Amino acid sequence: MNRARNNGMNNMNGRVGGVTNNGTGGRTDMNGTNYNGTNMNGGYTAPNGNGRGGRNANGAALSGSLAEQIRALCFVKVELELYLDTHPRCRTALDYYYQTVEELKRLTEEYENTVGPLTAMGNVSTDQWHWVDGPWPWQQAGDFMREGDR
């Protein structure tokens, strides 16, 4: 415990193992907050993988599986929603938001037609309720129901 405590003392500048205290653009300090807001120019790029044609709002190709591309765009969408809540007149953020939502709609449709429903309403099959099919988000491959006795 002593080591953890010392570590804490050395980390008063907000670093833990290389994690900086900076959020997305917003600098935090003990005086409260800065009000400069988020840098809207940093297009989010998903981890590498096989490309499926998604694009971010800067027009750059997204990489990763379809699910990863959707997750990346959902993150951009959430981040922009929070930003727009406190900056409802920011033109740049609004444009970025609508481009992100358009792209997200397109990829969601592709996902639900080829993989499965992302929301219950996205169950496109007319003969089966695939919403209940695994895997659920916390499950790993081959993990639909837990095996083994406990």
Add this chain to the structure above:
Amino acid sequence: MWIYQKQLQHPVKIERPNPRLASIIITALGGPDGETGAAMRYLNQRYTMPDGKVVGILTDVGTEEMGHQEMVASIVYQLTRNLTPDEIIAGGFDKYYVDHGAGIFPASASGMPFNAASIASKEDALASIHEDLAAEQKARAMYDNILRLSDDPDVNDAIKFLRQREIVHFQRFGEAMNILRDKNF
């Protein structure tokens, strides 16, 4: 109302079970600075908040915190898969296990069930937003402590993401406070 999306906000893919880490990380779900409290705090504070922008940020951050509850629960779930009784005892997970098995229960690392006494909600708008600013810093500090205690890269990847979200939320709540001040609250 809410609509559920069948996807985590950030991937949780943990290779190695680790009951000791699970018994620590459960506090990020049900502890005093955990995600359950975060969601409850913001979503309940909305009703008497006197400015639409601030209601919006409480709604959207509160909703994101529900997604974080799911991420933390997924971490604990994956850390406790297929454990033997010996591993449970050696990892110090026995006190949790005897009550819940490997089921997910919102409690602190010391075993205290989630307690709404760790959150605050007041009609006074500035008091509530100050509570929220402090809550985000406390959650960030809690994630710092988890990162000091964990050397599992799969766990740390998800924890670093959650930690960074607290900083963004703090920023947005700071802007919400300025909005309230501009309206002389």
